[in-house]
Amino acid sequence: MEVILKSLSTKKALAFDGLxxxxxxxxLQQQVKVKLSDMWTTLAQQKEVLQLHFDARLxxxxxxxxxxxxxxxxxxxxxxSPLVKLLEARLKPTLDRYMTEKLHISxxxxxANTGITMNQQRLVDRIKLRTxxxxxxxxxxxxxxxxxxxxxxxxxxxxxxRILDKGDVDLIKAIYSRTRIKLGEESFTPNVGVAQGxxxxxxxxxxxxxxxxxxxxxxxxxxxxxxxxMQTTY
Numbered sequence: 001m002e003v004i005l006k007s008l009s010t011k012k013a014l015a016f017d018g019l020x021x022x023x024x025x026x027x028l029q030q031q032v033k034v035k036l037s038d039m040w041t042t043l044a045q046q047k048e049v050l051q052l053h054f055d056a057r058l059x060x061x062x063x064x065x066x067x068x069x070x071x072x073x074x075x076x077x078x079x080x081s082p083l084v085k086l087l088e089a090r091l092k093p094t095l096d097r098y099m100t101e102k103l104h105i106s107x108x109x110x111x112a113n114t115g116i117t118m119n120q121q122r123l124v125d126r127i128k129l130r131t132x133x134x135x136x137x138x139x140x141x142x143x144x145x146x147x148x149x150x151x152x153x154x155x156x157x158x159x160x161x162r163i164l165d166k167g168d169v170d171l172i173k174a175i176y177s178r179t180r181i182k183l184g185e186e187s188f189t190p191n192v193g194v195a196q197g198x199x200x201x202x203x204x205x206x207x208x209x210x211x212x213x214x215x216x217x218x219x220x221x222x223x224x225x226x227x228x229x230m231q232t233t234y
Contacts, residue, residue, distance in 0.1 A: 008021070008024040008082075008085055008086075008089055008199070009021070009024065010022060010024050010025055012079070013057070013059070013079045014079070015055070015056060015057055015079050015080055015081040015082070016052060016055040016056070016057060016081070016182065017050070017052045017053050017055070017081045017083070019053075019081055019082045019083060020082070021082045021085075023036070023082055024082065036086065051178065051180065053081045053083045053084065054081070054084065054175070054178040054179050054180060055081075055180050055182050055187070056078045056079060056080045056081075056084075056179060056180065056181050056182065056195065057078065057079040057181075057182060057183075058076055058077075058078055058181045058182065058183040059076070059077060059079060060074040060075070060076060060077075061074065061075045061076070061077045062074055063075055076149070077195075078181060078195040078198075080179075080195060080198060084175060084179075084198075085198075085199055087171065087175060088172075088175065088198060088199045088200045089199055090168075090171070091164060091168050091171070091172070091200060092199055092200065094163070094164060094168070095163065095164075095200065096112060098163050099111050099112065100112055102163075127139075148193060148194055148195075148201060149192070149193040150192060150193060151192060151193055151194055152191075152192055153176055153191055153192065156194070157169060157172070157173060160172060172200070177189070179195070
């Protein structure tokens, strides 16, 4: 429980169940660890967990703040309950190891102790190397637009089955099947996309993209491949 709590951040918006992420405050970890352990045991004994904990708020994030955003400046984000984040966080250490040890060596976005600046610098260095020799250089930049919103859950679960134990994948399936996104009086259960507020979303996103990047690399279609977060340069 202590390891799980350390991986969670605070000062996020409230979800519908009213649980505050002050639960994850590092100064309260000892007290919270005891309370959450008791709560976890109680939930395990119940046949059903209240649907309220799986109701998520849909709100628009204005990317051009403090200016008034146009429709294409707003990104939909989902606010989930801290309880759901606790359930997801159980899987984070395993997925973190996968991100560090199993991804393509050029992938830096969402990988611990790396950042896209590393690959930006690599790209500049490689361009300079070739132009200094008088070589012609061509590049292809691919941006996976709306990547978080378009992943099919069926394909996501297939990819995760190669990384996680069956019980862990079943946990993610159970969370997704119960998640209900609400806006005002309207609600729906999504069958595509991963929640951008989810702890596991970056892992899910990268794991589903890995197969296509590996295929391109195996075919040696490009001299160099550099992966940022969800943007790729060839």
